[in-house]
Amino acid sequence: MLELVDITKVYRGGKRAVDGMTLRLNNGMLGLLGPNGAGKSSLMRIASTVTRPTSGRVLFDGTDVVAKPDVLRRALGYLPQDFGVYPHLTSREFLSYLAAAKGLSTRSARARIDDLLHLVNLTEAVKRPLGKYSGGMLRRVGIAQALLADPQVIIVDEPTAGLDPEERVRFRNLLSDLAADRVVMLSTHIVSDVESVASDIAVVAQGRLLRRGSPEDLLASVEGLVWEVLVDPADVPTLQQRHLVSRMVRTGSGVRVRLLTPVPPYATAQRGTPDLEDAYLAIINQVVGRAPEFAGLPRPEGR
Ligand SMILES: Nc1ncnc2c1ncn2[C@@H]1O[C@H](COP(=O)(O)OP(=O)(O)OP(=O)(O)O)[C@@H](O)[C@H]1O
Incomplete structure (x- = not known):
């Protein structure tokens, strides 16, 4: 743990x-979801023993890994947000170099690298230098390096940045498989990255944990708060001032606005079925109260 x-x-x-x-x-995937600047990368660097916390403790199976980082490092695969590569090396050369740095034997590294290149779908590109890879391919190399030592704990920071939609899905499924018997922590500001794969979501903003729960728990927190109204385009700015607008669609007969509010602004408003995007917005903007375990913490500034 x-x-x-x-x-x-x-x-x-x-x-x-x-x-x-x-x-x-515990084993399984935790999605750390929050806007830019929420502190996700800082927390993940601390969890990965790259940065020391100013205060607080990081424990891996009960051992304090701020004091003894090697205990976690041996079991860890980490993909930082700003993962860099050597552009002149091929993916196989690069992974071999990292495997040596991690102390893997040449023979076991070779077999492992072949498996990983297959797993991240880069087998056909192994002869090309990394400088010629697309952003998505480099991300996949990043995943492969995180998995080199068959880690028990996988920490990936905004791993889907730069991936196209198909790669995103493939990647989410890969992490979801890995999470069956490992601890996986994934950070993102994109709700759909965690929606279908994380059974456990922690919503963070301004360095604080606002809520943690299953997607169903988060959805339940906005039950009854989602409303849709069709309004004249001229009324949109007022609605935006008074309510949290989740999304807007321009139609031939006006603008269909989706609002998160306990009290519908018009009698014509219709109840909407909450989705996770609504729940996320409502939580980070504190339209819904904090779960009892987080009550008493100060509200983020700005609202
Ligand atoms: N090394 C640093 N020195 C000073 N401030 C920092 C440093 N790293 C991060 N910050 C600041 O701490 C806050 C949290 O940053 P962090 O990168 O942890 O958030 P994040 O949720 O990962 O956001 P993003 O997705 O934009 O990276 C931000 O205001 C950021 O500017």
């Missing part, structure tokens, strides 16, 4: 990127 206990990270200059977050992870 990986435990992040009351983690705070204050950078030099005073930026409080993570503010007292506690997350306990």
